[in-house]
Amino acid sequence: MANEPMKDTPESPEKQRPKSYAHAPRLPEGPVTLTELVSGDGPLMLEIGPGRGRFALELCAHNQTQRVIALEIRRKLAFQLDDRLAQKGYGKRARCFAEDAREVLPRLGPMACVDAVAIHFPDPWWKKRHAKRMVVGDALVNEIARVVKPGGLVLVQTDVLERAEAYNPRFAEHEAFESLGSPYVDESPFVPARSNREAIAIIDGLPVYRMVFRRK
Numbered sequence: 313m314a315n316e317p318m319k320d321t322p323e324s325p326e327k328q329r330p331k332s333y334a335h336a337p338r339l340p341e342g343p344v345t346l347t348e349l350v351s352g353d354g355p356l357m358l359e360i361g362p363g364r365g366r367f368a369l370e371l372c373a374h375n376q377t378q379r380v381i382a383l384e385i386r387r388k389l390a391f392q393l394d395d396r397l398a399q400k401g402y403g404k405r406a407r408c409f410a411e412d413a414r415e416v417l418p419r420l421g422p423m424a425c426v427d428a429v430a431i432h433f434p435d436p437w438w439k440k441r442h443a444k445r446m447v448v449g450d451a452l453v454n455e456i457a458r459v460v461k462p463g464g465l466v467l468v469q470t471d472v473l474e475r476a477e478a479y480n481p482r483f484a485e486h487e488a489f490e491s492l493g494s495p496y497v498d499e500s501p502f503v504p505a506r507s508n509r510e511a512i513a514i515i516d517g518l519p520v521y522r523m524v525f526r527r528k
């Protein structure tokens with residue numbers, strides 16, 4: 313009897329929290345004006361697939377006016393990053409939304425409103441059969457070309473050479489972009505901000521294939 317579980321014990325708020333993270337922030341329906349989602353007039357970074365969000369947090373920490381909009385497909389990660397940005401006091405100028413970037417980018421605007429785009433280690437899958445799920449496809453590159461300002465930079469980095477070789481021509485051969493590497497660059501234009509995967513790759517001594525493209 314003494315070892316029976318207590319059935320009526322109220323659960324802690326942590327346990328009551330819905331597991332689905334259905335309350336993760338989402339973008340409004342229909343066309344979305346990105347500049348209305350964050351306030352201020354600092355540079356606007358669009359990050360695709362922030363994961364645990366180190367890059368967005370560090371960008372905001374290093375630049376008091378930096379604005380960030382991050383799109384993360386995993387609701388739990390999106391909720392946690394958005395919450396963390398708010399807790400750090402960056403919530404008005406930096407947000408993370410639980411969205412599939414490939415689906416929502418076509419309804420984001422206006423044209424040429426974003427100063428930079430960062431896509432760090434986007435595809436956790438590296439087998440050939442996973443290629444169709446690749447985030448950096450031609451459609452995504454076209455949408456990025458639409459929202460980035462002339463002169464704006466796009467950073468794409470990965471530790472998988474095969475992926476880098478697939479991403480590079482999508483931007484480098486696109487009429488709207490010019491590559492700033494040959495094809496890779498030694499360092500990210502956004503240091504000291506690093507993504508979680510980037511920081512781990514550096515510690516582990518793994519090669520990081522960084523590509524930077526400028527919007528013509």
Ligand SMILES: C[S@@+](CC[C@H](N)C(=O)[O-])C[C@H]1O[C@@H](n2cnc3c(N)ncnc32)[C@H](O)[C@@H]1O
Pocket residue numbers: 360361362363364365383384385386389411412413414431432433434435436447507508509510
């Ligand atoms: C390998 S993780 C890298 C996370 C982070 N960028 C880093 O470098 O530490 C890839 C991230 O992209 C997210 N992701 C994958 N496909 C996505 C999509 N279509 N839209 C938004 N996020 C996506 C994943 O959920 C995951 O968080």
